[in-house]
Amino acid sequence: MSKLVFQRPHALTDIPFSYCPGCTHGIVHRLVAETLDELGIEGTTVGVAPVGCSVLAYEFFGCDMVQAAHGRAPAVATGLKRAMPENVVFAYQGDGDLASIGTAETVHAATRGEKITVIFINNAIYGMTGGQLAPTSLPQQVTQTSPYGRDVNEAGFPIRMVEMLSTLDGVALAQRVTVDSPKNVRVAKKAIKKAFEYQVEGVGYTIIEVVSTCPTNWGLSPADALQWLRDNMLPYYPLGVYRDVKAEGYANVAEAAAARAERLASGGDA
Amino acid sequence: MSEKVLMKGNEALAEAAIRAGCRFFFGYPITPQTELAAYMAKRMPKENGVYLQAESEIAAINMVYGASAAGKRAMTSSSSPGISLKAEGISYMAGADLPGVIINVQRGGPGLGGIQPSQSDYFQATRATGHGDFHLIVLAPSTVQEMTDHAYIAFDLADEYRVPVMVLADGMLGQMMEPVVLPEPKTDESDKPWAVTGHKGERPHNIANSLYLAPERLEETNVERYERYERIKATEQRAEEYLLEDAEIVLVAFGASSRIARSAINKAREKGIKAGLIRPITLWPFPVDAIEAAVPGAKAFLTVEMNMGQMVDDVRLAVSGRRPVEFFGRTGGIIPTPAETLAAIERVAVSLEGGAR
Numbered sequence: 001m002s003k004l005v006f007q008r009p010h011a012l013t014d015i016p017f018s019y020c021p022g023c024t025h026g027i028v029h030r031l032v033a034e035t036l037d038e039l040g041i042e043g044t045t046v047g048v049a050p051v052g053c054s055v056l057a058y059e060f061f062g063c064d065m066v067q068a069a070h071g072r073a074p075a076v077a078t079g080l081k082r083a084m085p086e087n088v089v090f091a092y093q094g095d096g097d098l099a100s101i102g103t104a105e106t107v108h109a110a111t112r113g114e115k116i117t118v119i120f121i122n123n124a125i126y127g128m129t130g131g132q133l134a135p136t137s138l139p140q141q142v143t144q145t146s147p148y149g150r151d152v153n154e155a156g157f158p159i160r161m162v163e164m165l166s167t168l169d170g171v172a173l174a175q176r177v178t179v180d181s182p183k184n185v186r187v188a189k190k191a192i193k194k195a196f197e198y199q200v201e202g203v204g205y206t207i208i209e210v211v212s213t214c215p216t217n218w219g220l221s222p223a224d225a226l227q228w229l230r231d232n233m234l235p236y237y238p239l240g241v242y243r244d245v246k247a248e249g250y251a252n253v254a255e256a257a258a259a260r261a262e263r264l265a266s267g268g269d270a
Numbered sequence: 271m272s273e274k275v276l277m278k279g280n281e282a283l284a285e286a287a288i289r290a291g292c293r294f295f296f297g298y299p300i301t302p303q304t305e306l307a308a309y310m311a312k313r314m315p316k317e318n319g320v321y322l323q324a325e326s327e328i329a330a331i332n333m334v335y336g337a338s339a340a341g342k343r344a345m346t347s348s349s350s351p352g353i354s355l356k357a358e359g360i361s362y363m364a365g366a367d368l369p370g371v372i373i374n375v376q377r378g379g380p381g382l383g384g385i386q387p388s389q390s391d392y393f394q395a396t397r398a399t400g401h402g403d404f405h406l407i408v409l410a411p412s413t414v415q416e417m418t419d420h421a422y423i424a425f426d427l428a429d430e431y432r433v434p435v436m437v438l439a440d441g442m443l444g445q446m447m448e449p450v451v452l453p454e455p456k457t458d459e460s461d462k463p464w465a466v467t468g469h470k471g472e473r474p475h476n477i478a479n480s481l482y483l484a485p486e487r488l489e490e491t492n493v494e495r496y497e498r499y500e501r502i503k504a505t506e507q508r509a510e511e512y513l514l515e516d517a518e519i520v521l522v523a524f525g526a527s528s529r530i531a532r533s534a535i536n537k538a539r540e541k542g543i544k545a546g547l548i549r550p551i552t553l554w555p556f557p558v559d560a561i562e563a564a565v566p567g568a569k570a571f572l573t574v575e576m577n578m579g580q581m582v583d584d585v586r587l588a589v590s591g592r593r594p595v596e597f598f599g600r601t602g603g604i605i606p607t608p609a610e611t612l613a614a615i616e617r618v619a620v621s622l623e624g625g626a627r
Binding site: 013042043044045046048049055058059061062063064065066067068069072074075076077078079080081082083084087088104105107108 | 294296320322324325326328329330332333334335336337338339340341342344358359362366466467468469470471472475476477478479480481
């Protein structure tokens with residue numbers, strides 16, 4: 001008798017992905033969908049789809065979905081979560097969405113400790129509009145709008161979002177992962193699942209940044225894109241857990257913030 | 271068993287919204303509407319509702335988008351510059367066929383303008399609150415009682431037609447105190463099978479979305495929405511008439527300026543000038559039927575506005591060149607006086623006599 005060991009997650013619809021070959025959106029979609037399956041929360045989850053390549057995410061996820069304006073996903077997710085505290089709400093955002101036009105919404109949802117989960121796809125470039133400079137584009141990176149390479153004296157420096165967000169009291173979990181190898185896919189899956197679990201437990205705001213590829217706009221083959229990611233992005237965007245209040249021994253962000261305030265008041269480190 | 275209480279316009283409107291079943295308010299402070307948000311901050315927690323001060327007007331309207339998508343009665347309020355920031359979110363709500371209530375307590379513009387009352391957002395409210403093919407239902411209160419009544423009915427209209435509804439007030443109405451009868455509290459009983467509440471495995475997944483990459487599909491949604499707008503035009507036009515029966519000079523004024531127009535009409539009548547008033551209560555749909563009915567008896571129309579002449583365009587469209595349509599207005603936050611409005615009526619009267627000779 002045969003035993004089923006692998007199948008399409010239920011929380012993905014049958015609609016084929018529209019992503020380019022070698023793009024890692026598909027893997028990340030799958031990890032989110034597996035998480036909804038395993039936690040049994042597909043029926044109570046509402047996802048917020050972004051603007052950009054993954055705008056059609058509302059077609060791919062089987063849970064109820066809302067499509068938000070560019071950068072506004074955290075505000076829309078806030079409205080959803082406040083309206084339905086018992087539901088699970090996640091926002092799926094790219095780097096232009098989250099780190100450029102939606103920086104204010106991102107920072108403030110995080111600092112409010114909004115009990116939502118954000119999946120942040122960082123591929124260091126604007127994908128859908130055809131490969132322009134992103135806030136996360138690397139120094140010297142050539143894009144359509146940095147044709148001579150990103151000059152940090154003119155275009156400024158890339159933003160390390162999870163490092164920045166991890167300083168905010170409302171953040172329960174901030175972790176950077178990638179999906180360039182089976183091992184790293186497993187790490188990413190654990191992180192995404194933990195983020196949703198924290199939301200269910202009401203711990204606070206959770207964000208998982210996934211260092212991702214854009215073979216089309218980087219002008220590389222899928223395999224070379226993964227190598228470029230390893231050689232260039234991971235040194236600039238180191239993988240790891242930047243904040244995990246439960247691992248630090250706190251039940252939620254309020255407890256962690258109170259302890260941090262106490263440490264600061266007594267002259268200690270934040 | 272409703273008693274009359276003395277309330278400030280902004281606060282009466284907030285109370286009426288709560289009584290209409292609104293439990294989700296997202297806002298950002300801006301003069302002259304801030305009392306509305308402050309009132310919500312005080313009352314919402316006691317009603318098991320949510321008051322959240324957003325980081326910006328942009329965030330606030332998008333929070334309304336989220337709560338409305340979840341099927342809840344949600345509202346935001348702001349004043350002119352803030353409404354410009356909400357434009358994007360309002361367009362997305364219209365595109366996703368979501369209800370929701372937006373309050374604009376207008377101040378002078380453009381830009382930062384001033385903080386005094388104005389009606390200079392008429393074009394924005396009735397023509398292009400945001401990008402794309404869409405309309406809002408726009409209600410224009412003229413008293414604190416109407417601030418209350420309009421907030422109360424706005425949620426029903428929004429739910430019935432799945433469109434955002436704007437209450438277009440102004441700083442004078444927001445800040446003034448008048449006696450009001452507050453409406454009886456009601457609960458939201460509208461059926462919202464489209465809401466994104468989690469499908470619980472019992473139905474296909476719901477999507478709140480305004481993206482249609484195929485132009486034919488987008489056209490379809492726009493055409494469908496315009497059919498709904500036609501229904502709204504046919505059934506939701508509202509206007510009030512004052513001394514209109516024998517009026518030869520028909521003033522058209524909404525909101526705060528309609529109050530001044532009334533005073534001026536009374537004074538004109540004392541001088542033997544047959545003036546009357548049409549007060550649009552819905553600015554969109556514009557009450558063209560009321561204008562149409564007045565055309566046969568009217569010799570001329572005169573709009574009185576707190577702007578450089580915006581609603582006058584709608585009156586001219588409705589009158590269609592059959593009668594002269596004049597405009598009198600003050601702008602920058604200045605409220606026209608009854609005396610200068612009377613002078614405007616007299617100018618129209620004189621020009622009519624000139625024409626008759």
